[in-house]
Amino acid sequence: MSERWARAFLRAYRYAGAAAYPMVGTYVAWRASKGKEDHNRRRERYGVPSRERPDGPLIWFHAASVGETIAVVPLIESILGYGIHVVLTTGTVTSAQVAEERLGGRIIHQYVPLDLKPAVSRFLDHWHPDLAIIAESEIWPMTILELGARRVPQILVNGRLSDRSFKSWKKRAYIAEALFENMAHVVAQSEVDGERFRALGARPVTVSGNLKVDTSPPPADEGALYAIQRQIGRRPTWAAVSTHDGEEVMAAEVHAMLRSRHRSLLTIIVPRHPDRAAALATELTAMGLNVARRSTGDRITPDTDILLGDTIGEMGLYLRLTEIAFVGRSMTAHGGQNPLEPAMLDTAVLAGRNVQNFRDTYQRLIDRGGAKIVRDRDMLAGAVNFLLGNEIARHDMMTAGAATVEEMRGALARTLKALEPYIHPLIVQSRLKGAGGR
Incomplete structure (x- = not known):
């Protein structure tokens, strides 16, 4: 032309x-x-x-x-x-x-x-x-x-x-x-x-x-955070955040695979689009999982398998509930989502291979040991299992992620x-x- x-x-x-x-x-x-x-x-x-x-x-x-x-x-x-x-x-x-x-x-x-x-x-x-x-x-x-x-x-x-x-x-x-x-x-x-x-x-x-590196970590309501932390207690947690279609079910399957090894495991799923939450809750419940929805004020009980983070503007709260986060739009969808917020909040970052939109950020995190790419559901389950069971390795990833963010400012x-x-x-x-x- x-x-x-x-x-x-x-x-x-x-x-x-x-x-x-x-x-x-x-x-x-x-x-x-x-x-x-x-x-x-x-x-x-x-x-x-x-x-x-x-x-x-x-x-x-x-x-x-x-x-x-x-x-x-x-x-x-x-x-x-x-x-x-x-x-x-x-x-x-x-x-x-x-x-x-x-x-x-x-x-x-x-x-x-x-x-x-x-x-x-x-x-x-x-x-x-x-x-x-x-x-x-x-x-x-x-x-x-x-x-x-x-x-x-x-x-x-x-x-x-x-x-x-x-x-x-x-x-x-x-x-x-x-x-x-x-x-x-x-x-x-x-x-x-x-x-x-x-x-x-x-x-x-x-x-x-990236200007996003120079932003403050996403905030959290301290009262709400304290209340949810009390409900969770000492249970091990991991999160799948900014997820897209198919990644929520994958996270639920990972939960089912790991709960025999981590009997009180709580999985936090935060869909990118909360308007899908009602359908997701039905789908996850049909898998035999006990789901608590944040938007409806459901309490987290010892029987709760999944905390469904279906609210807007509370990513800072959800990330403060865990030390392990899978960042979505990277496994069943393409492009990835920004891993900087989890890294800022001292979280070990996992993601699928489709992170083209944030290639430079992921490469820096991976090079420093703050993030890991997983190939599929089984590899994700293995990575979550390893990090849940190895406090030193988990904290090394968390520290490396936070240090990488500081270097990028x-x-x-x-x-x-x-x-x-x-x-x-x-x-x-x-x-x-x-x-x-x-």
């Missing part, structure tokens, strides 16, 4: 989006009926603001979901310290909750507009951002083109490209180049990610490391340095406005 055809494709994308705009209401309404949209704030998805724009310089941050939101919180906090206003958009209800919990009224939260010209234009007409900062891998053609047309500098931070995404973009190299030429800067997570962005035409590209400082040429003029503008207002 030539450059001319790439630009023609993007023009067609623009017109198709404008034509489809009147018909997307049904789609958004369906998502709202499934709890995937905030019913009372659906208009924000069409770019209709629910807040007034404050006077002075303003930066638009976008983070798609929970993980990206948590990653940019320290970056946003640093920028708020300069007196610059921030509008943060996210794409999910749960990420909006995280934004409220972590940042509260210090920022303006909006749901991200649909990547259709009328919605994006309405959003930009109201907010007039001086700078757009996008987290990780959110590459929306219409949004990028509209920002470019308005000459708003846009920067991708904590940027990453999975194997699948890179392969897909390489097939459309001219389209990628036509989009990435609108980027003022790409700050990539790893050298591999940096090379991939450069191959797709991004300039300039710097490497910061520094991404926030490197990202702020890359952003300095774009943020400094806004700091000056903010201070001049403040001086003029006195």
Whole structure:
């Protein structure tokens, strides 16, 4: 595909989006009926603001979901310290909750507009951002083109490209180049990610490391933690967290395989999507297991086999209940989930082989002895059994994981340095406005 055809494709994308705009209401309404949209704030998805724009310089941050939101919180906090206003958009209800919990009224939260010209234009007409900062891998053609047309500098931070995404973009190299030429800067997570962005035409590209390393460990309600710890007592535990379809049953099968050796074993299963919990509880119960659901307040009794962590925002609680964690989306699904939170909380990390989206992080943990890759269910059962029975080996993994996280810190400082040429003029503008207002 030539450059001319790439630009023609993007023009067609623009017109198709404008034509489809009147018909997307049904789609958004369906998502709202499934709890995937905030019913009372659906208009924000069409770019209709629910807040007034404050006077002075303003930066638009976008983070798609929970993980990206948590990653940019320290970056946003640093920028708020300069007196610059921030509008943060996210794409999910749960990420909006995280934004409220972590940042509260210090920022303006909006749901991200649909990547259709009328919605994006309405959003930009109201907010007039001086700078757009996008987290990780959110590459929306219409949004990028509209920002470019308005000459708003846009920067991708904590940027990453999975194997699948890179392969897909390489097939459309001219389209990628036509989009990435609108980027003022790409700050990539790893050298591999940096090379991939450069191959797709991004300039300039710097490497910061992973912003998620510089976040605080996920919090836990101390009262709830103490109550559950009392219910568990001295029972041995292990956890399967951020699990996807098939991995919960696998974890239950591992439990069944190990409970004869560890008679009071408690297995903690935390599905990535808690809306699957009711069906999972039925499935696990049918396997002859006694299941306690966190969301319904079930007590953990000596007969409880599985604690089903089917709540949002309590990963910090679940990880503090164990010293061994299998991180999901790595055995029956592909890409993996971030192992940093378990490592931060002194947990021995296990995962399947499909961790391509976090390859660099896993490699560092494995090299230092903080994580282990398991091939299948039986190998997972063997690893959990070994760690439950060998306190020294378990604690060596825990210590190595925490040390690796400490070694990886520094991404926030490197990202702020890359952003300095774009943020400094806004700091000056903010201070001049403040001086003029006195």
